[in-house]
Amino acid sequence: MASTHKVQVNSLPVVEVTTGESKSLLQALEEAGLELNYHCRTGFCGACRCTLTSGQVEYLNEPLAYVRQGEILPCVCIAKSDLSIDH
Amino acid sequence: MRYTTFNQNNVNPLGEPMFFGNPVNVARYDQQRHSIFEKLIEKQLSFFWRPEEVDVSRDRVDFQAMSESEKHIFISNLKYQTLLDSVQGRSPNIAFLPIVSLPELETWIETWSFSETIHSRSYTHILRNLFTDPGPVFDDIVVNEQIRERASDISKYYDDLIFYVQLWQIYGEGTFEINGETHEVSRRILKRKLFLCVNSVNALEAIRFYVSFACTFAFAERELMEGNSKIIRLIARDENLHVTSTQHIINLWQHGDDDPEMKEVAEECREEAFEIFTSAVEQEKKWAGYLFENGSMIGLNKEILCQYVEYIANLRMQAIGFEPHYNQVTNPLPWMNKYLVSDNVQVAPQESEISSYLVGQIDSEVSAGDFGDFDL
Numbered sequence A: 001m002a003s004t005h006k007v008q009v010n011s012l013p014v015v016e017v018t019t020g021e022s023k024s025l026l027q028a029l030e031e032a033g034l035e036l037n038y039h040c041r042t043g044f045c046g047a048c049r050c051t052l053t054s055g056q057v058e059y060l061n062e063p064l065a066y067v068r069q070g071e072i073l074p075c076v077c078i079a080k081s082d083l084s085i086d087h
Numbered sequence B: 001m002r003y004t005t006f007n008q009n010n011v012n013p014l015g016e017p018m019f020f021g022n023p024v025n026v027a028r029y030d031q032q033r034h035s036i037f038e039k040l041i042e043k044q045l046s047f048f049w050r051p052e053e054v055d056v057s058r059d060r061v062d063f064q065a066m067s068e069s070e071k072h073i074f075i076s077n078l079k080y081q082t083l084l085d086s087v088q089g090r091s092p093n094i095a096f097l098p099i100v101s102l103p104e105l106e107t108w109i110e111t112w113s114f115s116e117t118i119h120s121r122s123y124t125h126i127l128r129n130l131f132t133d134p135g136p137v138f139d140d141i142v143v144n145e146q147i148r149e150r151a152s153d154i155s156k157y158y159d160d161l162i163f164y165v166q167l168w169q170i171y172g173e174g175t176f177e178i179n180g181e182t183h184e185v186s187r188r189i190l191k192r193k194l195f196l197c198v199n200s201v202n203a204l205e206a207i208r209f210y211v212s213f214a215c216t217f218a219f220a221e222r223e224l225m226e227g228n229s230k231i232i233r234l235i236a237r238d239e240n241l242h243v244t245s246t247q248h249i250i251n252l253w254q255h256g257d258d259d260p261e262m263k264e265v266a267e268e269c270r271e272e273a274f275e276i277f278t279s280a281v282e283q284e285k286k287w288a289g290y291l292f293e294n295g296s297m298i299g300l301n302k303e304i305l306c307q308y309v310e311y312i313a314n315l316r317m318q319a320i321g322f323e324p325h326y327n328q329v330t331n332p333l334p335w336m337n338k339y340l341v342s343d344n345v346q347v348a349p350q351e352s353e354i355s356s357y358l359v360g361q362i363d364s365e366v367s368a369g370d371f372g373d374f375d376l
């Protein structure tokens, strides 16, 4: 089930992302033209770590990298609402 | 406290701290205090590979065509990685196993260190293919000044912890004179040494490989030394997992999710931990200088390599709760990422699991292009 949400990264212009079952937020943001840090793209290295300032995400794969309260790993989650994140 | 290989006291592992509690008795994983370590074990096992599966025979021609300065860069990096994995293939076991108290962490340490021995064996595989006699390359590792300088910094925190744990195992707490030197041993002192040691290992896993990785992948960008690059990709994937484990250990302590005394120790030693990290960064930048002292290689120079070290260092520092310390906030070598991706971009669990097992014979007749985005 694909759904569309508005995402703001840092103070960049808001982009629209469509997230499907197997498309991570990282992938969706890249398709929207943004560049984020990444290495493993499977949730264990922590390179893509962001702070979620508002909104909700859902994990496709359980992250193995350490995630503090308020942090997300966009390579293994999808947007569940409009989001605002710091990267 | 004397070490016992099977502690006959009935201890509840769920109530034990990661280190300096009771020695582990039953290797059981049905219940876990910190289940992350069991998950890291599973991940590491799914990454299993053997150097012999990667055909490096074509690299010989590439190597022979390299300039002298490029050969210096390539071989020096292999020597340095050989040093790092020599240390890592034994030290987590020797330093941490005598003091670990959780079965899942004990097994993670063994799994981790075992994977480092695969890395060590792969350097012999690579060098045997490049030289009729790789002996002189290995022999130089213990005499080369640049490598020695790094070796002492890398091993000193391990050695210090190991020595103090040995004293504690034999004599318990107290002040002891050994060969004319006085050593004070207390639980608190041991914990401080452990904290510093884990921070030093964390810095090793987090940044010490990356100058070398960048050079390897810069050769691969020019379609050179591709067998070697395939091996280094597998190593890089493992190292990224190792650093996750040291970050978890440090964060569990810092956030008070393990031993409350370790939280205090982490606060006390924060400054020193910061210095361990930043001095490793400076050493790596110096290493970049040494690599390029005879000339550059296409696609890389000392400055950009130092920027890359700073960029990686920032990410790694944030992961353990430090403010990013360096100005380099963007990735100066964007092409590096495609070599550090652990899997194909699929995130559906079945797919990402399966491709981790797809380590088959790599035929050198197949060109790199045939693989596309397919990961080893």
Ligand code: FES
Residues within 6 Å of the ligand: A037, A038, A039, A040, A041, A042, A043, A044, A045, A046, A047, A048, A049, A065, A073, A074, A075, A076
């Ligand atoms: S890229 Fe490694 S955790 Fe997201």
Ligand SMILES: [Fe+2]
Residues within 6 Å of the ligand: B084, B085, B088, B115, B116, B119, B235, B238, B239
């Ligand atoms: Fe290694």
Ligand SMILES: [Fe+2]
Residues within 6 Å of the ligand: B088, B116, B205, B238, B239, B242
């Ligand atoms: Fe490692």
